[in-house]
Amino acid sequence: MNTSATIDYLQNLKDKVLSYTRVDEDLLEHQIQFYERLDLKKGETLISPGQSVHHFYYVAKGCIYHYKLEEGESKVLEFYTDDVFFTDLPAYVREKPSTYYLKASEDTIVYAIKKSDAEKSFDSSHQLERFGRLSMQEAFIKSYSRVERLNSRTNEERYLRLLEKRPGLLQRVPQYLIASYLGLTPVGLSKIRKRLGKGKTVTIK
DSSP states (O other), X not given: OOHHHHHHHHHHHHHHHHHHSOOOHHHHHHHHTTOEEEEEOTXXXXXXXXXXXXXXXXXXXXXXXXXEEETTEEXXXXXXXXSEEEOOHHHHHHTOOOSSEXXXXXXXXXXXXXXXXXXXXXXXXXHHHHHHHHHHHHHHHHHHHHHHHXXXXXXXXXXXXXXXXXXXXXXXXXHHXXXXXXXXXXXXXXXXXXXXXXXXXXXXX
């Protein structure tokens, strides 16, 4: 393991915590010690249907996609890339088995904290409780924004918004997963890209 890289990732994790709220240095150091590093190879599964979810995660580097299988096809809910917190939120909060997959689409480094350790730290500090609440809210919004995204925009608007907000994702993730995330088939996504490549203009709402 590369020690300098580990230190960098942990500093990024600390900075991410501090981006939500002020946390005293001693409390932050105490909190960080509960995170365990996990190295996932491309295609490796972090969570599977039927598995209990007892951890909250931070992507230090890489990409995790959150999906389920319907009639043999992947239905992608979200992609979690560098410097975000995530988990299978319904399973984590309700303490019920997951109905989704969380899988690495590339070699990925995540840090995991047990729910029991996180909750103990939240009980002991208002600062950490605020961080926990805000990070959970962000994870909730990411998990459930897909419904709004699919219902309120046309196919082309969804694609253009993805290009605007997350342009690097299209170079990191296979097209069939991008298509699923946008509520399209791979053929449908390919047609949109071709049309837009010919100069058709679409206004993003």
